[in-house]
Amino acid sequence: MTTPDVDAPAVPSTPDSAAQAAHRAAVAGARQATRQDAPPGRDAYAADGARAAETAASPEPSLADRPRPGGSSGGRSGLFSAEEVRAEFPALHRTVNGQPLAWLDNGATTHKPHRVIEALTGYYSYGNSNIHRGAHTMAREATEAYEASRAAVAGLLGASSAQDVVFVRGTTEAVNLVAQTWGRDNLGPGDDILVPVLEHHSNLVPWQLLARRTRARVVPVPLLPDGRLDQDAYADLLSLRTRLVVVSHVSNVLGTVQPVREMTALAHRYGARVLVDGAQAVAHMPVDVAELDADFYAFSGHKVFAPTGIGALYAKPELLAELAPWQGGGNMIEHVGFDGTEFAPAPHRLEAGTGHIAGAVGLLAALEWLTSLDRDGIAAHEARLTSYAQQALGTVPGLTLLGSAPDRVAVLTFTLAGHDPAHVADWLDRNGIAVRSGHHCAQPSLAHFGVTSATRASLALYNTAEEVDRLVAALHALTSGEDATPPPPSQPGGPGG
Ligand code: PLP
Numbered sequence: 001m002t003t004p005d006v007d008a009p010a011v012p013s014t015p016d017s018a019a020q021a022a023h024r025a026a027v028a029g030a031r032q033a034t035r036q037d038a039p040p041g042r043d044a045y046a047a048d049g050a051r052a053a054e055t056a057a058s059p060e061p062s063l064a065d066r067p068r069p070g071g072s073s074g075g076r077s078g079l080f081s082a083e084e085v086r087a088e089f090p091a092l093h094r095t096v097n098g099q100p101l102a103w104l105d106n107g108a109t110t111h112k113p114h115r116v117i118e119a120l121t122g123y124y125s126y127g128n129s130n131i132h133r134g135a136h137t138m139a140r141e142a143t144e145a146y147e148a149s150r151a152a153v154a155g156l157l158g159a160s161s162a163q164d165v166v167f168v169r170g171t172t173e174a175v176n177l178v179a180q181t182w183g184r185d186n187l188g189p190g191d192d193i194l195v196p197v198l199e200h201h202s203n204l205v206p207w208q209l210l211a212r213r214t215r216a217r218v219v220p221v222p223l224l225p226d227g228r229l230d231q232d233a234y235a236d237l238l239s240l241r242t243r244l245v246v247v248s249h250v251s252n253v254l255g256t257v258q259p260v261r262e263m264t265a266l267a268h269r270y271g272a273r274v275l276v277d278g279a280q281a282v283a284h285m286p287v288d289v290a291e292l293d294a295d296f297y298a299f300s301g302h303k304v305f306a307p308t309g310i311g312a313l314y315a316k317p318e319l320l321a322e323l324a325p326w327q328g329g330g331n332m333i334e335h336v337g338f339d340g341t342e343f344a345p346a347p348h349r350l351e352a353g354t355g356h357i358a359g360a361v362g363l364l365a366a367l368e369w370l371t372s373l374d375r376d377g378i379a380a381h382e383a384r385l386t387s388y389a390q391q392a393l394g395t396v397p398g399l400t401l402l403g404s405a406p407d408r409v410a411v412l413t414f415t416l417a418g419h420d421p422a423h424v425a426d427w428l429d430r431n432g433i434a435v436r437s438g439h440h441c442a443q444p445s446l447a448h449f450g451v452t453s454a455t456r457a458s459l460a461l462y463n464t465a466e467e468v469d470r471l472v473a474a475l476h477a478l479t480s481g482e483d484a485t486p487p488p489p490s491q492p493g494g495p496g497g
Contacts, residue, residue, distance in 0.1 A: 080381055102432055110460050119362055145360065169356070171299055175203055180326045189215035192237075199277070202441065204444070227449075229256075229258055245263065253446065255386070264293045274294055282299045285375075310363050331348060397417075416455065
């Protein structure tokens with residue numbers, strides 16, 4: 001493997017040398033990943049994990065006499081250790097309002113491990129260049145890293161080729177891209193778009209806009225009282241008019257996992273296409289677009305330990321080949337003349353202008369990091385922590401959890417009788433605990449439960465039972481009248497749901 005030329009002082013143990021090393025590693029890794037067309041394996045971390053398991057941390061304080069999932073840390077399973085992983089996230093070690101931070105707002109965004117931060121610093125310090133059109137070393141290095149990131153996304157999603165992946169700003173942009181390309185070309189008056197009631201606004205509003213333009217119909221797929229998608233109603237609503245079904249893999253309000261494979265198979269019987277919103281799924285479970293038979297799959301980097309402003313849309317190659325350009329500019333053409341323009345093949349045809357190169361570098365680092373972990377161990381840890389939290393929250397007087405569907409991942413949304421959700425979030429913040437309150441960009445699903453606002457705690461692989469204990473203890477304190485301050489005015493619950 002060739003070492004890239006990086007013209008910078010090689011002074012050991014300075015922040016610069018760390019950035020330089022990160023950049024060297026990123027370029028070397030990019031070359032390797034490009035060759036393999038898939039993210040590297042998990043051997044490196046497995047060794048670390050084994051060491052971590054050997055040196056398991058000592059028990060930590062918790063709410064008395066409550067059963068703890070998975071022993072003292074609440075999370076260790078095989079090679080995966082939440083405590084070990086926490087050490088890699090600088091933000092998790094800060095204090096907020098004089099308390100150690102408990103970040104339970106992962107549904108909105110996740111924190112970034114050192115490796116991602118260093119990849120960004122390394123890129124901007126030593127690797128910064130535009131891509132795809134520069135005839136010099138740094139342009140080639142940046143292009144290799146960008147394309148390696150695309151290959152890593154393909155590896156993460158089980159896509160057969162990196163060329164099936166379009167870089168976008170995030171899930172929202174991916175959905176809008178499909179609406180404005182495939183949607184405009186394939187929908188017309190009387191066509192149906194089936195949208196479950198639990199969708200995030202990002203997977204509803206673009207379809208309403210499209211329906212208005214094409215005179216297609218947005219048809220809601222109802223929920224059962226427990227929050228599950230009503231599969232009988234779904235089957236009844238499907239018809240030859242159905243051109244598109246959209247569905248979130250994991251709900252951002254309930255954490256429920258939809259039976260995407262079954263829904264896709266049914267939709268395909270009617271010739272409908274299926275778009276899966278994976279925003280809340282990719283950080284929590286392995287995804288295989290081939291197994292799901294998804295036509296489109298979208299996710300946001302920032303919810304999977306990568307930077308904001310970068311995400312990806314997977315599309316089946318035959319669909320991608322059909323998608324017309326939705327934005328014009330540089331990078332997406334083969335030839336331009338006043339007599340007409342010849343467009344580049346997908347995915348580049350759909351990526352006009354300079355992409356978020358640093359974001360792609362950070363995404364590559366995040367995906368290499370995530371896929372090097374014991375993902376079964378992560379899933380087991382999160383499942384135990386979620387059911388522990390569910391049980392523990394049940395002890396808080398007046399607390400009602402939204403939804404009781406069984407298949408739930410990492411999300412707990414609740415109301416607390418007599419307490420405005422904004423006030424609950426503010427009280428928790430004063431205790432160093434970050435949660436979200438509001439409508440979670442999913443007003444129809446809150447309406448299903450008869451509320452307009454709720455509080456949401458959302459977990460990630462680095463959360464522990466101690467943090468859940470702190471959440472529950474703070475809620476107990478609130479309900480027993482410890483908070484004497486007047487509640488803040490209710491907030492509408494902006495983005496980030
Ligand atoms: N879909 C779901 C299920 C989400 O939870 C979110 C964000 O919270 C989005 C889509 C939108 O993601 P982004 O704002 O990163 O585009």
